Amino acid sequence: MKKLPLMILGILIAAQFAVPFSMIRSRENILRNGELFRFKTRPIDPVDPFQGRYVRLGFENAYVPCSRQVKKKLQLAKSSVYALLETDAEGFAYFSSTEIEKPNKGDYLKTMYIGHRPSWNDKTKTLELEIKIDIPFDHFYMDEAKAPRAERLVRDSTRSTNCWAAVRILDGKAVIEDVFAEGQSLRDLAAGD
Amino acid sequence: MKRKVSAKHTQWLKKELPILEGEGVLSPETSGRLKTYYDENTASGMNWAVAAFSILGSLLMGLGIILLFAHNWDGLARPTRAVLSFCPLLIGAALSLLAVVKNGGTALRESAGLFHSLAVGAAIALIGQTYHLPSDTPAFLLTWALLIMPLMFLLRSTGSYLIYLALACGWSGVAQDTYGQAAEFWLLMVPPIIRLVYLIRKDRHAPDTLLSLWGILFALCISTGIVFEKTVPGLWIVAYSALLSGAGLLGMHLYGDREGWGNPLKTFGIIGMAMLAYLFTWAEMWDEIGWSYARSGWRHRPWGVWMDGGITFVFLAGWAVAAVKAFRRNSIETVTLAVFPISGIFCFLAGSTASNTDLLNALIFNGFMLFLGIMYIVLGCRNTKLRQLNGGMAVLSLLLVTRFFDADLGFLVRGIVFIILGACFLTANLVMARRKKQQEVIP
Numbered sequence: 001m002k003k004l005p006l007m008i009l010g011i012l013i014a015a016q017f018a019v020p021f022s023m024i025r026s027r028e029n030i031l032r033n034g035e036l037f038r039f040k041t042r043p044i045d046p047v048d049p050f051q052g053r054y055v056r057l058g059f060e061n062a063y064v065p066c067s068r069q070v071k072k073k074l075q076l077a078k079s080s081v082y083a084l085l086e087t088d089a090e091g092f093a094y095f096s097s098t099e100i101e102k103p104n105k106g107d108y109l110k111t112m113y114i115g116h117r118p119s120w121n122d123k124t125k126t127l128e129l130e131i132k133i134d135i136p137f138d139h140f141y142m143d144e145a146k147a148p149r150a151e152r153l154v155r156d157s158t159r160s161t162n163c164w165a166a167v168r169i170l171d172g173k174a175v176i177e178d179v180f181a182e183g184q185s186l187r188d189l190a191a192g193d
Numbered sequence: 194m195k196r197k198v199s200a201k202h203t204q205w206l207k208k209e210l211p212i213l214e215g216e217g218v219l220s221p222e223t224s225g226r227l228k229t230y231y232d233e234n235t236a237s238g239m240n241w242a243v244a245a246f247s248i249l250g251s252l253l254m255g256l257g258i259i260l261l262f263a264h265n266w267d268g269l270a271r272p273t274r275a276v277l278s279f280c281p282l283l284i285g286a287a288l289s290l291l292a293v294v295k296n297g298g299t300a301l302r303e304s305a306g307l308f309h310s311l312a313v314g315a316a317i318a319l320i321g322q323t324y325h326l327p328s329d330t331p332a333f334l335l336t337w338a339l340l341i342m343p344l345m346f347l348l349r350s351t352g353s354y355l356i357y358l359a360l361a362c363g364w365s366g367v368a369q370d371t372y373g374q375a376a377e378f379w380l381l382m383v384p385p386i387i388r389l390v391y392l393i394r395k396d397r398h399a400p401d402t403l404l405s406l407w408g409i410l411f412a413l414c415i416s417t418g419i420v421f422e423k424t425v426p427g428l429w430i431v432a433y434s435a436l437l438s439g440a441g442l443l444g445m446h447l448y449g450d451r452e453g454w455g456n457p458l459k460t461f462g463i464i465g466m467a468m469l470a471y472l473f474t475w476a477e478m479w480d481e482i483g484w485s486y487a488r489s490g491w492r493h494r495p496w497g498v499w500m501d502g503g504i505t506f507v508f509l510a511g512w513a514v515a516a517v518k519a520f521r522r523n524s525i526e527t528v529t530l531a532v533f534p535i536s537g538i539f540c541f542l543a544g545s546t547a548s549n550t551d552l553l554n555a556l557i558f559n560g561f562m563l564f565l566g567i568m569y570i571v572l573g574c575r576n577t578k579l580r581q582l583n584g585g586m587a588v589l590s591l592l593l594v595t596r597f598f599d600a601d602l603g604f605l606v607r608g609i610v611f612i613i614l615g616a617c618f619l620t621a622n623l624v625m626a627r628r629k630k631q632q633e634v635i636p
């Protein structure tokens with residue numbers, strides 16, 4: 001009599017363990033094998049009711065150039081889109097263009113289309129289009145005592161120096177590794193205050 | 194099945210029997226037969242205090258663990274944190290296995306259900322925190338809800354069922370906001386409805402059945418409004434009227450004359466109907482409703498009209514079945530509940546097809562509220578029920594006070610009206626209390 005409920009409970013518990021386990025495996029794979037990119041950022045400090053205190057990272061280049069053909073296919077907000085990645089002369093990553101289909105070569109990030117705006121291209125002297133994309137690595141969780149302090153320190157330091165996030169990207173998926181201000185990890189910076 | 198009599202009462206009776214026997218009130222045979230009857234045919238109910246404290250304990254522990262882990266643990270290495278995230282889940286799973294293997298009592302099953310349900314959410318949230326995942330709240334709530342859904346059946350746990358309902362309800366809100374629609378909410382409602390039907394068939398008066406009914410009524414009432422695509426303005430008037438009236442009528446059919454906590458459907462239906470009728474007394478509610486004002490845009494899907502229409506139709510069908518089953522001509526309460534959605538449909542159709550009907554519709558529901566108030570005052574006086582009398586007076590006072598504020602009258606007139614209403618409340622309660630006392634003295 002008890003065999004069936006026990007079997008179902010066993011399957012359920014296995015599924016309950018499998019979900020977080022697969023989350024860990026996928027992220028660990030990205031952290032080990034992913035390409036490292038540095039993104040210029042500006043942190044702010046809110047609270048997640050479920051996960052605790054974190055530093056939200058505001059990225060400078062959430063707007064990406066987009067061709068008219070790609071925009072035509074992006075009718076609904078939250079549509080899936082691929083943002084291609086390149087690195088500038090200072091070694092910081094930026095999104096160079098967008099594609100609807102998965103790119104065959106180069107590094108890219110799988111993300112969502114949020115909105116668009118027109119932008120003036122100084123080189124070609126033409127009005128072009130930029131789309132806003134969702135940046136899926138804008139949360140950096142910290143100790144609840146350290147997070148506001150880190151935010152304050154970074155706010156002061158970003159006036160004169162750069163602040164960036166080190167992000168690993170693999171097959172379009174990204175995991176944030178660390179956040180740096182004045183060349184120092186945000187955790188060390190906040191702990192040393 | 195054994196009758197449930199509390200152990201305290203049985204012990205009292207067993208102490209009384211020899212005394213009654215000694216004083217010649219009962220013969221030794223009768224006394225023996227009474228003792229045998231209570232030994233063989235009754236069982237003590239569960240100890241509610243023990244169950245309540247076990248449930249409260251596991252709830253506090255579950256929440257405590259979430260808070261403890263939400264406080265970030267920077268000192269630990271990433272792999273250690275990942276492994277530790279599984280700890281609450283491991284304890285929850287062990288408790289659930291113990292409850293199933295031992296076929297545990299209510300206290301064990303409910304504690305395991307609550308702790309296990311919270312542990313699943315804690316594990317996912319902790320992994321999210323460890324790997325700095327962005328807060329995808331709809332995906333998080335949906336995964337959590339689906340992973341705990343079978344617990345309500347396996348552990349027969351009302352706690353798991355209520356957490357699942359809260360998650361489904363929360364998901365409907367955030368999904369509607371994030372994706373623009375949350376029609377899948379109706380699929381999420383299927384498992385709790387199946388459990389509820391099973392409970393009602395087993396024992397409709399059991400506390401877990403009543404608690405489950407309260408839970409699903411709240412969830413349906415909150416989420417129906419959220420998941421409506423709102424493509425046809427005002428269709429919610431018909432849907433909510435049918436839902437609340439149907440609930441009230443079903444309560445009368447299933448639970449008869451029981452009231453309050455013992456009849457969640459009726460209580461919810463009648464209070465909901467009064468609140469809805471009060472909303473309908475404003476002309477603004479009837480402004481620009483119907484198909485001619487149908488909305489479009491990226492937030493509204495083309496199938497939204499059909500979805501909303503379908504949900505409204507299902508509610509109306511449920512209301513019609515409940516009305517047929519519960520309808521009694523001699524019960525004014527049943528007739529009022531049955532008539533309420535008809536008035537709603539009539540006014541919605543009038544507002545949709547003709548212009549300038551806002552005032553007429555508002556007037557109809559002002560009349561309905563007036564009738565509702567008077568009906569409950571009369572019923573309260575006739576049945577000597579303070580709850581009905583005060584409910585009726587509350588409805589009537591609310592209507593009068595609101596309309597007096599609308600009428601832009603001076604402070605003096607308003608003051609006098611408030612004093613008269615207060616005096617009516619006090620007098621009616623005093624008279625009723627005296628009448629009740631007299632009835633107790635002269636049975």
